[in-house]
Amino acid sequence: MAPAVAVIGAQWGDEAKGKIVHFLAKDADLCVRFNGGPNAGHTVVDQYGEIRLHQVPVGALYPHCLGVLAQGMVLDLWALREELSALKAQRRPDPKILISERIHLILPFHKVREEREGAADRIGTTRRGIGPAYEDRASRRGLRFLDLTNEELLRERILADHKTWGGFDPEQVLAELLLFREEFEKSVGDAQGRIASALASGKKVVFEGAQGTLLDVDFGTYPYVTSSKTTVHGIPWGTGVWPEFSAVLGVAKAYTTRVGAGPLPTEDHTHFGEKLREAGREYGATTGRPRRCGWLDLVALRYAQKINGFTHLALTKLDVLSGFSELRVAVAYRLEERRTEQFPASSWELMRAEPVYESLPGWEKDIQGVRDFGKLPREARDYVRFVEEAVGVPVALIGTGPRTEDLIVREDLWS
Secondary structure, eight states: OOOOOEEEEEESSSSSSHHHHHHHHHHHHHHEEOOTTTOOOOOEEEEEEEEESSSOOOOSSTTEEEEEEESSEOOOOOHHHHHHHHHHHOOOOOOEEEEEEEEOOOOOOHHOOOOOHHHHHOOOSSSSSSHHHHHHHHTTTOOOOOOOGGHHHHHHHHHHHHHHHHHSSSHHHHHHHHHHHOOOOOOOOHHHHHHHHHHHHTTTTTEEEOOOGOOOOOTSSSSSOOOOOOOOTTHHHHSOOOOOOOEEEEEESSSEEEOOSSSSBBBBOHHHHHHHHHHTOOTTTTTOBEEEEEEHHHHHHHHHHHHHTOOOEEEEEEGGTOOOOOEEEEEEEEETTEEEOOOOOOHHHHOOEEEEEEEEEEHHHOOOOOGGGGSHHHHHHHHHHHHHHHHSSSSEEEOSSTTTTTTTEESSOOO
8 A cells, every 4th residue: 555644624624734735745646535515625825826725636736646526525516617717717737636426416406405494604604505415415315426427317306406495497407417417527437446546556645634623523513513524534434445544644723713603712802813813814715704713722632633543733824823922722621610631522511611721932033934943933843842742743744824835844744
C-alpha cells in the first residue's frame, strides 16, 4: 500500500483545510472527497488568485492530481457546473475529476424540503439540501448518478416529489438531469476501484475531509451537526477502502470558530471576539455568514484527537493572534461547580459549560508569511508547544497566512 494522508477538521469546520490539502496535494496522485457536498467551502489562494471550492476536490487544481468525488458525498450537479465554470473563468487548467457512479444526487426538491422543514433556522444548516439528500439515501429512495440512465425511474421519482413538495418544474429538472448525464458521462465511474487500485500500485492519496469532527452526525454536538461522517471513520464509509495512513492530520485553527447554531463554550462576545473575526476574515466560504469566534478550546481538541487518533496537527491562522498581549486557552470546563476535562456528549450540557482558562503571553510582531519556526517570536513558539503538550501529538504544519506557501513545515507527512 502506498502512503495515504487523511486531512480531518478538528473543530467545527472552517479550519483552513483547503489550504492544507492544497499543500499536500502537490505531491499526491489522487485527492479524494469522501463526505458532505456543497455545504463545504474550501478556500485556496495561489498564483491564479482566490478560489472557493465546494465539491471539486482541492487537489484537482493541480493538473497531475485526479480529484475523486466518492460515494460518501452527495452531489449537486447544478452547483458543480457553476464551480467548474468559475475555475475556467480564472483561466485555470481544466481539473481532472472522477465522480462515483454510486454518488447520491441533490435535487431541487431537497432544498425545498429543507426550507419547509425549518432545518436552516432550527439548527443553522447551509440551505443546500444536504440533510434531505442524505435522508433519502438512508431511507432507500435516493437517486444516484447511475440512475440517470433510467429515464422512467427518474420521471416517476421527480413527479412524485413535485406532487409532494412543489416549488420546481419537474419537466425542466428531468431535461436538465438528462443533459448532465451526457455532460459528465466521461467523468463518472468506479471510484472505489480507482482509489483501491491507486493505493495498491504505490500512488499517493490525500483524503480531503469536509466540515469538522464536532459536526459529525454521531460524534458531534448533536443535533447541531451535519448529515455525514466528518471523522477519519468517514473514509472507509465514504470510499469503500481502508488505507494504511502515513498520517492522520487534524486541522485546527489557533483559536475557535463556529457557523450557525449550537454550543461554543469559548465564544467571546467582547471586542476580542470581534477582533478575531475581522483579523481572520471569519465569514463562511459557503454562506457568507459571520462566524462566531472565541479562544482555543483544548477540551474539544483533545476529544477530536481521541475520536480520530490524530498522528499530527496542523495549526492554522496563527498569524491572526498577532497583536494580542494576552491569549486565553480553555484547558477544562466547569459544569455545575464540577471541573472536568471531558467533552460532554450532550449539547445541552455543553451549552452550560463554563471554560476554565489558562492565560499565555501574546506577541506584537506580525508573523504573516513566516516559514521558519525559529523565526517566530518566542511567545508564538511557546503557544504551539503548549498545544502540542496538551493534545499529545506534534504540530507538523503551522499556517501563517492565507496563501498556500504561508506555511511552516516541521515534518514530512508522506514519509
